[in-house]
Amino acid sequence: xxxxxxxxxxxxxxxxxxxxxxxxxxxxxxxxxxxxxxxxxxxxxxxxxxxxxxxxxxxxxxxxxxxxxxxxxxxxxxxxxxxxxxxxxxxxxxxxxxxxxxxxxxxxxxxxxxxxxxxxxxxxxxxxxxxxxxxxxxxxxxxxxxxxxxxxxxxxxxxxxxxxxxxxxxxxxxxxxxxxxxxxxxxxxxxxxxxxxxxxxxxxxxxxxxxxxxxxxxxxxxxxxxxxxxxxxxxxxxxxxxxxx
Amino acid sequence: xxxxxxxxxxxxxxxxxxxxxxxxxxxxxxxxxxxxxxxxxxxxxxxxxxxxxxxxxxxxxxxxxxxxxxxxxxxxxxxxxxxxxxxxxxxxxxxxxxxxxxxxxxxxxxxxxxxxxxxxxxxxxxxxxxxxxxxxxxxxxxxxxxxxxxxxxxxxxxxxxxxxxxxxxxxxxxxxxxxxxxxxxxxxxxxxxxxxxxxxxxxxxxxxxxxxxxxxxxxxxxxxxxxxxxxxxxxxxxxxxxxxxxxxxxxxxxxxxxxxxxxxxxxxxxxxxxxxxxxxxxxxxxxxxxxxxxxxxxxxxxxxxxxxxxxxxxxxxxx
Amino acid sequence: xxxxxxxxxxxxxxxxxxxxxxxxxxxxxxxxxxxxxxxxxxxxxxxxxxxxxxxxxxxxxxxxxxxxxxxxxxxxxxxxxxxxxxxxxxxxxxxxxxxxxxxxxxxxxxxxxxxxxxxxxxxxxxxxxxxxxxxxxxxxxxxxxxxxxxxxxxxxxxxxxxxxxxxxxxxxxxxxxxxxxxxxxxxxxxxxxxxxxxxxxxxxxxxxxxxxxxxxxxxxxxxxxxxxxxxxxxxxxxxxxxxxxxxxxxxxxxxxxxxxxxxxxxxxxxxxxxxxxxxxxxxxxxxxxxxxxxxxxxxxxxxxxxxxxxxxxxxxxxxxxxxxxxxxxxxxxxxxxxxxxxxxxxxxxxxxxxxxxxx
Numbered sequence: 001x002x003x004x005x006x007x008x009x010x011x012x013x014x015x016x017x018x019x020x021x022x023x024x025x026x027x028x029x030x031x032x033x034x035x036x037x038x039x040x041x042x043x044x045x046x047x048x049x050x051x052x053x054x055x056x057x058x059x060x061x062x063x064x065x066x067x068x069x070x071x072x073x074x075x076x077x078x079x080x081x082x083x084x085x086x087x088x089x090x091x092x093x094x095x096x097x098x099x100x101x102x103x104x105x106x107x108x109x110x111x112x113x114x115x116x117x118x119x120x121x122x123x124x125x126x127x128x129x130x131x132x133x134x135x136x137x138x139x140x141x142x143x144x145x146x147x148x149x150x151x152x153x154x155x156x157x158x159x160x161x162x163x164x165x166x167x168x169x170x171x172x173x174x175x176x177x178x179x180x181x182x183x184x185x186x187x188x189x190x191x192x193x194x195x196x197x198x199x200x201x202x203x204x205x206x207x208x209x210x211x212x213x214x215x216x217x218x219x220x221x222x223x224x225x226x227x228x229x230x231x232x233x234x235x236x237x238x239x240x241x242x243x244x245x
Numbered sequence: 246x247x248x249x250x251x252x253x254x255x256x257x258x259x260x261x262x263x264x265x266x267x268x269x270x271x272x273x274x275x276x277x278x279x280x281x282x283x284x285x286x287x288x289x290x291x292x293x294x295x296x297x298x299x300x301x302x303x304x305x306x307x308x309x310x311x312x313x314x315x316x317x318x319x320x321x322x323x324x325x326x327x328x329x330x331x332x333x334x335x336x337x338x339x340x341x342x343x344x345x346x347x348x349x350x351x352x353x354x355x356x357x358x359x360x361x362x363x364x365x366x367x368x369x370x371x372x373x374x375x376x377x378x379x380x381x382x383x384x385x386x387x388x389x390x391x392x393x394x395x396x397x398x399x400x401x402x403x404x405x406x407x408x409x410x411x412x413x414x415x416x417x418x419x420x421x422x423x424x425x426x427x428x429x430x431x432x433x434x435x436x437x438x439x440x441x442x443x444x445x446x447x448x449x450x451x452x453x454x455x456x457x458x459x460x461x462x463x464x465x466x467x468x469x470x471x472x473x474x475x476x477x478x479x480x481x482x483x484x485x486x487x488x489x490x491x492x493x494x495x496x497x498x499x500x501x502x503x504x505x506x507x508x509x510x511x512x513x514x515x516x517x518x519x520x521x522x523x524x525x526x527x528x529x530x531x532x533x534x535x536x537x538x539x540x541x542x543x544x545x546x547x548x549x550x551x552x553x554x555x556x557x558x559x560x561x562x563x564x
Numbered sequence: 565x566x567x568x569x570x571x572x573x574x575x576x577x578x579x580x581x582x583x584x585x586x587x588x589x590x591x592x593x594x595x596x597x598x599x600x601x602x603x604x605x606x607x608x609x610x611x612x613x614x615x616x617x618x619x620x621x622x623x624x625x626x627x628x629x630x631x632x633x634x635x636x637x638x639x640x641x642x643x644x645x646x647x648x649x650x651x652x653x654x655x656x657x658x659x660x661x662x663x664x665x666x667x668x669x670x671x672x673x674x675x676x677x678x679x680x681x682x683x684x685x686x687x688x689x690x691x692x693x694x695x696x697x698x699x700x701x702x703x704x705x706x707x708x709x710x711x712x713x714x715x716x717x718x719x720x721x722x723x724x725x726x727x728x729x730x731x732x733x734x735x736x737x738x739x740x741x742x743x744x745x746x747x748x749x750x751x752x753x754x755x756x757x758x759x760x761x762x763x764x765x766x767x768x769x770x771x772x773x774x775x776x777x778x779x780x781x782x783x784x785x786x787x788x789x790x791x792x793x794x795x796x797x798x799x800x801x802x803x804x805x806x807x808x809x810x811x812x813x814x815x816x817x818x819x820x821x822x823x824x825x826x827x828x829x830x831x832x833x834x835x836x837x838x839x840x841x842x843x844x845x846x847x848x849x850x851x852x853x854x855x856x857x858x859x860x861x862x863x864x865x866x867x868x869x870x871x872x873x874x875x876x877x878x879x880x881x882x883x884x885x886x887x888x889x890x891x892x893x894x895x896x897x898x899x900x901x902x903x904x905x906x907x908x909x910x911x912x913x914x915x916x917x918x919x920x921x922x923x
């Protein structure tokens with residue numbers, strides 16, 4: 001049984017097919033990359049899987065269970081977390097509180113220890129991505145690179161079985177990109193059963209960490225395979241002509 | 246059995262009320278469409294129009310001009326006041342909807358109290374253009390249409406409203422700035438990307454909106470509201486305008502038009518037919534107070550099924 | 565045994581209040597208010613302050629809803645009126661004492677909030693603001709229509725008092741302390757809610773509903789929670805207010821007036837939107853200013869007062885948005901730093917407190 005199984009997913013806007021009959025799956029412990037030129041439908045796919053958009057047709061199964069039609073927060077509760085391409089921090093909250101929002105409330109503890117437990121867990125999450133220094137800083141004051149990491153920490157806080165990252169390397173400098181790559185690999189090692197899906201444009205970063213790549217173009221899946229294979233795939237190169245690798 | 250006379254009265258009064266309300270509502274919707282401003286001072290501009298007219302057209306202010314001239318001057322002056330107030334107080338905070346509402350309602354309060362200081366808080370008689378017209382034509386202010394008694398005031402008010410509304414429609418379809426306004430109402434981001442100057446356009450929209458409010462003020466108070474105005478009168482047109490616009494969809498001219506007639510008819514049907522029935526069943530004296538509640542309730546009902554109004558924009562990334 | 569508790573209490577006091585300048589200031593303010601009646605002030609000031617305490621609860625409840633979840637309510641007077649009329653009608657028709665009618669009105673207010681919450685949750689932004697504006701009008705219309713049942717615009721008079729056995733001055737002072745106590749209790753509860761996990765979730769809804777949903781939050785449930793809590797406290801304010809001497813022991817349509825809804829906004833913007841405590845300070849200062857200084861000391865006619873008030877609000881909004889007094893004071897006190905340009909609404913994690921803990 002696949003962790004996530006998407007079949008014949010289609011979504012149109014007006015006359016335009018943003019996602020056209022897409023099939024793919026993610027298994028436990030896999031890191032899968034989704035690439036494709038702009039407008040290929042990658043983010044739309046994320047929106048559908050995370051419950052923010054309803055597809056016109058198709059099925060989605062998570063751990064064998066049908067998740068089509070569930071509200072976004074319910075999908076998070078089932079174990080799928082996602083980040084956004086353009087960061088969406090909670091500006092009026094300090095960094096640590098951003099993470100606290102996503103943490104599941106522990107059960108059975110007394111109320112006072114509750115907060116302490118949540119705070120401690122939040123600090124742990126921030127350590128995972130290297131943001132502990134900025135803990136008390138209002139998110140409004142935090143730089144872009146750090147916000148990207150905060151976005152990931154927040155997604156991780158929901159303890160997902162499937163983590164979906166939408167362009168996590170967007171706008172990062174080489175140092176930050178390197179750090180993030182290592183973070184993702186470390187997170188993967190810490191939770192070997194967790195699946196990770198990454199949509200990304202920075203192919204040199206992506207190809208190094210994923211096991212399998214899916215290529216989308218104009219809403220359709222045009223190729224799938226190991227990173228080395230995809231890099232040599234004629235159709236993919238054509239579609240990407242002019243794009244830097 | 247069905248009372249044909251009653252039906253005819255309802256039909257005609259409903260259409261005329263709808264027409265008047267359309268003028269009032271469309272201004273409110275316009276400024277929202279162009280600059281996303283919920284102008285809670287819209288009713289106050291209505292009121293300002295009536296007072297300027299009152300001041301110019303009666304001996305109260307020491308001048309007494311021709312009624313028609315006073316009418317035009319009222320529309321123009323309120324348009325100017327409206328756009329100046331917009332530039333000074335609303336434009337600086339236009340990105341924050343809550344602050345815009347706070348500012349506009351404060352403006353309404355200020356206008357209310359300024360009028361109290363200037364004219365006192367009691368009712369003032371607003372002369373009727375329709376009556377004047379009838380006098381000029383040498384007839385009584387009474388016309389019988391299709392067996393229903395109507396006044397010149399009402400007919401004139403209705404005709405003027407529809408005419409102005411038509412002019413606005415032509416403006417937003419043909420004129421460059423008008424089309425720009427329409428583009429902004431329909432898809433703000435795209436319109437702004439096309440380089441439309443929202444600042445100046447907003448002031449223009451405000452001028453139009455304010456003048457419509459003022460015109461509606463003079464027409465409605467003189468032809469229906471008993472011919473009076475007073476400094477607290479701004480609340481009713483505000484509630485009416487927003488009930489109509491919310492029901493029809495904020496920013497939609499079509500919505501304001503349709504909504505105005507829906508509300509106009511509901512109000513007419515209620516006061517002519519239902520209110521007397523309820524009054525006799527529950528043994529309570531009838532009252533206008535309930536019609537306001539009924540109108541609001543209708544608005545809520547529509548929102549329940551269409552959270553953005555009948556013709557409002559639909560959001561994609563939600564569920 | 566007793567000494568360990570005392571010691572714990574004392575160190576907790578030091579950590580949570582004494583070491584945090586703004587809270588220390590608040591404590592001094594509270595002590596001042598407690599001592600005020602003993603200073604032999606005129607009855608007029610005590611009456612004004614008593615009402616101000618109740619209005620403070622009202623303002624704080626509005627801030628909790630609007631400042632923390634971002635659901636714009638322009639008709640908050642609705643709950644004030646529901647509180648006033650619930651207790652009034654229960655007294656009028658059933659002659660029940662206030663210690664029954666007031667708690668019952670709280671239940672009625674909460675139910676009303678639930679009922680009203682449903683349509684309000686489906687509706688966003690500008691639409692929500694206008695819808696909430698409509699509610700008090702609808703209620704007013706209903707009250708006027710069924711005037712035999714509700715006494716219409718005449719109102720319900722001679723509501724029972726809190727301390728009928730005491731002579732006038734002592735009643736005054738007793739009501740003063742009662743309202744001060746209710747204000748403090750309500751403020752502390754609302755403040756604690758705002759700074760708990762629930763409060764943090766509220767702000768996440770304010771900031772970015774999409775991201776909040778993506779973090780697993782059922783925003784509908786939390787919005788409803790905010791509505792009910794806010795409605796509850798506003799209803800409390802309305803029902804307690806009805807029985808006050810300062811209010812003339814009357815339930816009337818004045819409890820639903822649009823000016824009241826507007827004042828909640830004005831006080832909050834002055835005090836600092838999202839701070840909970842700011843609006844309370846705002847109410848106290850502005851009420852003294854408006855009802856005493858500008859009325860008794862210098863006699864300014866009501867029209868001019870209202871005009872100045874409204875102009876003042878406009879100026880505040882244009883130049884300072886909703887930052888408010890509370891944040892201004894906090895910034896100046898905390899690290900003696902310059903005011904930052906943000907208005908935080910999250911749980912305030914006091915830097916001095918955290919420093920002490922790390923030691």
